[in-house]
Amino acid sequence: EVQLVESGGGLVQPGGSLRLSCAASGLTLSHYEMNWVRQRPGRGLEWVAYTSSTGRTIYYSNSVKGRFTISRDNANNLLFLQLNNLRVEDTATYYCAKEPGGYRFDTWGQGTLVNVSS
Amino acid sequence: QSALTQPASVSGSLGQSITISCTGTSNDVGGYNYVSWYQHHPGKVPKLIIYSVTSRPSGVPDRFSASKSGNTASLTISELQAEDEADYYCSSYVSGSSPYVFGTGTQVTVL
Numbered sequence: 001e002v003q004l005v006e007s008g009g010g011l012v013q014p015g016g017s018l019r020l021s022c023a024a025s026g027l028t029l030s031h032y033e034m035n036w037v038r039q040r041p042g043r044g045l046e047w048v049a050y051t052s053s054t055g056r057t058i059y060y061s062n063s064v065k066g067r068f069t070i071s072r073d074n075a076n077n078l079l080f081l082q083l084n085n086l087r088v089e090d091t092a093t094y095y096c097a098k099e100p101g102g103y104r105f106d107t108w109g110q111g112t113l114v115n116v117s118s
Numbered sequence: 119q120s121a122l123t124q125p126a127s128v129s130g131s132l133g134q135s136i137t138i139s140c141t142g143t144s145n146d147v148g149g150y151n152y153v154s155w156y157q158h159h160p161g162k163v164p165k166l167i168i169y170s171v172t173s174r175p176s177g178v179p180d181r182f183s184a185s186k187s188g189n190t191a192s193l194t195i196s197e198l199q200a201e202d203e204a205d206y207y208c209s210s211y212v213s214g215s216s217p218y219v220f221g222t223g224t225q226v227t228v229l
Contacts, residue, residue, distance in 0.1 A: 035218070037164075037220075044121070044205075044207060044220060044221070044222055044223035045156070045158070045164065045207050045209075045220045045223065046121075046220060047209075047216075047218040047219065047220060050217065050218065059215060059216055059217055059218075060216065061119070061216050062119065062216060095163075095164070097164075102152060102169060102170055103150075103152040103154070103209075103210075103211040103217070103218065104152070104154040104166055104169040104170070104209070105154070105156070105164070105166060105209075106166050106169075106175065108163045108164050108165075109163070110163055111163070
């Protein structure tokens with residue numbers, strides 16, 4: 001069974017940092033493009049970041065560009081999102097999502113909650 | 119990149135059909151056949167129900183169908199069931215340096 005499991009969320013002060021992880025099982029991560037998507041409280045889904053299967057091509061949403069960094073460790077089937085200079089408005093549940101091509105997200109993790117508050 | 123526009127809420131009775139619209143621009147919905155739809159029950163994991171405008175992943179009931187005309191995509195749920203009550207989001211490829219955009223989301227209520 002294909003499974004994605006996020007971890008690393010928590011409470012952090014504005015300006016702080018967190019590193020989110022997404023562990024993949026039941027698949028070979030190196031075969032897939034991967035994304036992070038978030039949902040702020042009471043708001044809709046928002047795409048955050050993309051990495052190609054090799055990690056050579058990366059994109060970010062304008063709202064996180066320059067503050068967040070997506071990376072991957074294909075040897076260990078892991079995806080990461082480094083969150084720096086966090087703002088209150090970054091408070092959200094962060095999901096990792098697998099992309100089998102075609103600009104769609106066919107498998108999602110259960111999400112990890114990031115709470116930015118003083 | 120601006121979110122695609124969806125109605126905030128749509129409701130329908132058991133057994134009826136409803137349609138949710140998703141309006142973008144020629145740089146996203148209108149320009150590419152990469153519109154997807156997701157069903158999201160609060161507290162659960164989002165689920166892909168439509169991709170490439172009209173295709174259904176295996177296991178998704180054929181009560182869910184979709185189409186596109188110009189800059190607007192549409193999701194139709196036929197024979198509405200209680201378990202269809204959820205939030206629905208469209209998504210599209212968008213040309214530019216941030217290539218993905220979601221819709222604003224639609225809450226579906228089954229009466």
